Amino acid sequence: MKDDNFLREMNGRHMWQPMGHPGEAQNSPPRIIKTAEGVRLSDIDGHSVVDAVGGLWCVNLGYSNDAVKQAISDQLWELPYYSAFAGTTNPAAIEAAYTVREFFAPDGMERVFFTSGGSDSVDTALRLARQYHRLRGEPTRTKFLSLKKGYHGTHWGGASVNGNNRFRIGYEPLLPGCFHLPAPYPYRNPFDESDPARLAEKIAAAMVDEIEFQDPSTIAAFIMEPILGAGGVIVPDASFMRHMREICDRYGILMISDEVICGFGRTGDWTGARHWGVQPDMMTIAKGVTSGYFPVGGVLVSGTVAEVFEGADASGAIWTGYTYSAHPVGAAAVVACLSETQRLDTKANAAARGTQLYEGVRRLAEKHDIIGDVRGGHGLMTGIEIVSDRAAKTPMDATTMQRIHAATYEAGAMVRLGAHNILMSPPLVISEAEIDVILAALDAGFSAV
Numbered sequence: 001m002k003d004d005n006f007l008r009e010m011n012g013r014h015m016w017q018p019m020g021h022p023g024e025a026q027n028s029p030p031r032i033i034k035t036a037e038g039v040r041l042s043d044i045d046g047h048s049v050v051d052a053v054g055g056l057w058c059v060n061l062g063y064s065n066d067a068v069k070q071a072i073s074d075q076l077w078e079l080p081y082y083s084a085f086a087g088t089t090n091p092a093a094i095e096a097a098y099t100v101r102e103f104f105a106p107d108g109m110e111r112v113f114f115t116s117g118g119s120d121s122v123d124t125a126l127r128l129a130r131q132y133h134r135l136r137g138e139p140t141r142t143k144f145l146s147l148k149k150g151y152h153g154t155h156w157g158g159a160s161v162n163g164n165n166r167f168r169i170g171y172e173p174l175l176p177g178c179f180h181l182p183a184p185y186p187y188r189n190p191f192d193e194s195d196p197a198r199l200a201e202k203i204a205a206a207m208v209d210e211i212e213f214q215d216p217s218t219i220a221a222f223i224m225e226p227i228l229g230a231g232g233v234i235v236p237d238a239s240f241m242r243h244m245r246e247i248c249d250r251y252g253i254l255m256i257s258d259e260v261i262c263g264f265g266r267t268g269d270w271t272g273a274r275h276w277g278v279q280p281d282m283m284t285i286a287k288g289v290t291s292g293y294f295p296v297g298g299v300l301v302s303g304t305v306a307e308v309f310e311g312a313d314a315s316g317a318i319w320t321g322y323t324y325s326a327h328p329v330g331a332a333a334v335v336a337c338l339s340e341t342q343r344l345d346t347k348a349n350a351a352a353r354g355t356q357l358y359e360g361v362r363r364l365a366e367k368h369d370i371i372g373d374v375r376g377g378h379g380l381m382t383g384i385e386i387v388s389d390r391a392a393k394t395p396m397d398a399t400t401m402q403r404i405h406a407a408t409y410e411a412g413a414m415v416r417l418g419a420h421n422i423l424m425s426p427p428l429v430i431s432e433a434e435i436d437v438i439l440a441a442l443d444a445g446f447s448a449v
Ligand code: PMP
Pocket: 117, 118, 119, 120, 122, 151, 152, 153, 154, 225, 229, 230, 258, 259, 260, 261, 286, 287
């Protein structure tokens, strides 16, 4: 490993970072995170901060889970890689599939198709949705519906159903036949409706209208996050996902629940769909399935959808997949991570600490006028919308947001910015005292501006 000065000097010269401007790394260098322990990060400049982001909504078990680390290490010595394309597989992959299925059986999910991450999973689910309808004799069902403000990764399919235009406009034209409904976002929406339940009904009516306009026989699937993460932690009304399910059933449209963030306890239940009492037709997973220790994702398929593929002639073959699908090391990480997730009952801690974080931020809103909206209260996902004028709801400018971020970091917590929102998704094993550190750091961050 090169020394810290070398790292500082070389930074920005040779690496383009995801989701950032490649010209900026020289002038405003990123923090270089060197080590992590528990829920704390240490950078090469000597800061030690509580990670209120959980890596990227993924390090659910924190950074020090020995069981997962050991399982990864053991598997590397046993079998570091072999393909799981049809014809061969490996013991770890079989055990991972079994373990995942047990975990998701209450959601009606019977099969898992492993991928290397969330974007892979979303693209795979969209493909499987089209193929499902084709196999059932409805090849005209090719279109997709999704929500504005939804985030579904950056492959072409995911970007096409994505509901934030900064991930789209530089890369258009995207997939044709993708249509976006308004987000269940009571603070700002085209209906000017602040009541969450009434807003849910209005979006449901807009969905019916769009389906009728498109012609129901052209629509393959509807995809949504049970709680919208990257779009600002947008928490729909409890009725929302049930409305969407009912409409999908009425029109023969598959429902895909994107559980890449919500899955594995983050919402205070094991899956976001279960939290809202809904059984989707497919689910996409990643992140918490290995706590971020190894890149793994997956698509879960209900028994009803699976039957259509399994009972079909040669056209039921799945001609998509990845070199690292069901990677043995990733699979070993999945088995250990899910076992730890259940042993530690991380969903219970997520619910309790999530309420603490949400209530704490609401108290900060009484003190700081720049807080326009506080969202959360369902597990460890909290969003804070920052405004320069509370009455006019004017989004805060980017420079001030950077200042808040920097001051919060100096005061002891890493948070994440999403435009003028502060997004938080700490490890699910976080303690009460560590949540208090985050709250105190935010208080300092807001006071600084
Ligand atoms: N779906 C959701 C809901 C996500 O939050 C993300 C990533 N933040 C993705 C898909 C894409 O996952 P990945 O970055 O692993 O490709």
